[in-house]
Amino acid sequence: MKHADTLFWNVLLIDGSGAAPAHGDLAVVGDRIAAIGDLSAWTAAREIDGGGLALGPGFIDSHTHDDRAILGDPADMTCKVSQGVTTVIVGNCGVSLAPLKSTTRPVAPLDLLGDESWWVYGSFAAYAARLAAQPPAVNALALVGHMSLRVAVMGEELDREARPDEIAAMRALLAQALDEGAAGFSTGLAYPPSRAATTAEVSGIATPLAAHDALYVTHLRDEGTRVVEAIEEALEIGRTVGCAVVLSHHKCALRENFGRSRDTLALIERSSAAQRVDLDAYPYAASSTALLVELLRDDLPVQITWSLACPEAAGRMLADIADEWGVDQGETARRLQPAGAVYFSMDEGDVRRILAHPRTMIGSDGLPHDRLPHPRLWGSFPRVLGHYARDVGLFPLETAVHKMTGMPAHVFGLEDRGVLRPGAFADLVLFDPATVIDRATFADPVQAAGGIAEVWVNGASAYTPEAGRVTAAAGRLLRRRPAL
Structure with missing residues (x-):
């Protein structure tokens, strides 16, 4: 009997290579993936029945x-x-x-x-x-x-x-x-x-x-x-x-x-x-960067994301602010500086x-x-x-x-990194392919996604929707190792 820290049963394994997904099990020991396949002989401190969810x-x-x-x-x-x-x-x-x-x-x-x-x-x-x-x-x-x-x-x-x-x-x-x-x-x-x-x-x-x-x-x-x-x-x-x-x-x-x-x-x-x-x-x-006067055009809708001079402008369209202030968009942008914007371009x-x-x-x-x-x-x-x-x-x-x-x-x-295979780091995401979706919008952008069940960084559970926030600081500064 082999023992893991975390054991995933019955998950749809999407290995990151582009290959077709396959159902199976995956074991994590420490910060690494220890085994993939039929792991019915394994036990673990934490066992997760994926119920067909995808693990990538x-x-x-x-x-x-x-x-x-x-x-x-x-x-x-x-x-x-x-x-x-x-x-x-x-x-x-x-x-x-x-x-x-x-x-x-x-x-x-x-x-x-x-x-x-x-x-x-x-x-x-x-x-x-x-x-x-x-x-x-x-x-x-x-x-x-x-x-x-x-x-x-x-x-x-x-x-x-x-x-x-x-x-x-x-x-x-x-x-x-x-x-x-x-x-x-x-x-x-x-x-x-x-x-x-x-x-x-x-x-x-x-x-x-x-x-x-x-x-x-x-x-x-x-x-x-x-x-x-x-x-x-x-x-x-x-x-x-x-x-x-x-x-x-x-x-x-x-x-x-x-x-x-x-x-x-x-x-x-x-x-x-x-x-x-x-x-x-x-x-x-749509793109987003600093609010730059030289980027403005009459046919380019622009939404303000932040402004030190006028914080209440965040979320508003530049053209609407200009109309309200009775000046052109260039002058409006100058008055908002420093600021950021979304450009629908x-x-x-x-x-x-x-x-x-x-x-x-x-x-x-x-x-x-x-x-x-x-x-x-x-x-x-x-x-x-x-x-x-x-x-x-x-x-x-x-x-x-x-x-x-x-x-x-x-x-x-x-x-x-970026693959599911024994020996790779256990950076993992468990999600539902049928429901995963973005919820953030231009009007209400600070919204967590739907369909993400749990996320692990170097083997440590770092996020669940129930917690609603990151719960571990398990990341590292990486160095580039070019492929041969």
Whole structure:
């Protein structure tokens, strides 16, 4: 008779590989999966009769801004763990808490992570030490942000290309962070603090990625009219540096670009024959970031998610506030600063086409510190499982699970994560394929998903609907282990 800490009977095992599900049993000992199959000879401290519920690897959120959230109360990560997320990729869009110290509130969008009280990590090692001292609710893999490096080296002079000595200084900071455990380098070239950076600047900073077999992860310079050129720039950087590329939250924004995902996905597919390129997407036709005046258009509905100057504006449409104040939307946005917003800028057909592409992972891109956040923060993963896989039939359930487990584990080099097999870490989610669904809406976004029965992080039970919050801090800072 063999003994486990936790034993699952009669569950539908979805192993994360994309293979068809199979009914069986699974045993957990410590933080690892010990056995899978017919485990009728086993006993356990806790035995769970799945009754046909699905058991999958814990979901990997391939694009987050949880850099600060994982440092706080474990309950701060209920937005993710309640969806089945057990691992988050942080430091995206050129925005990372480390390595940057600041005594003043940083410029947008760096301030999406918080005011100056959070910008205290002058090295990646310091950030890693904080997570080691106070383990997070979920596992995390961290990137270093270009925007953070620019501010650290260039100060407030961000509206110009970096000088050669500044590029060298940023390159040294990146190399140090990679030595200390960072998994790659991210950019957000569409944002003002990085927009003046040339392709040569980015490539010059990113040189250490090749030696570390690390990733270049990018919020493209343009996701609208020049999206094809922006993808080509990202691919050029990957070739110049000699590293894999991940295209963040891929989209074709603004009405005149609806349908262009046919062209962008064809380009990505052609390029993948010569270099490693992957992408992530969230399952909504609206984006969210800082409220930026330059993004506003008369045909672009915008909803406010937070405003320091006018907190009561959260949840309201910008156009309605403008009408009430008797000024145009640009002036309204200026009066609300600093602030965040949702932009209803995408086409549902493009969203579905991108989600269905075989190289697309699922990333929420949620902003956990917004007062009324985009519903993707609480709903992305159950929405893919329930709405797009089950109800729309965009892809089979096992494909949906693969896009949020085995695929990102491979792309980001997460060893023994994202799969159900003996020896893998026991990051697990038990859910009902018939009822799993997102409940978060644009009007009421802070809503836990339906159909998630329980979630485990490294073998520890971390969430149940009955508890309604994260109940364990069993996460770890992970290091990238690239596949051979």
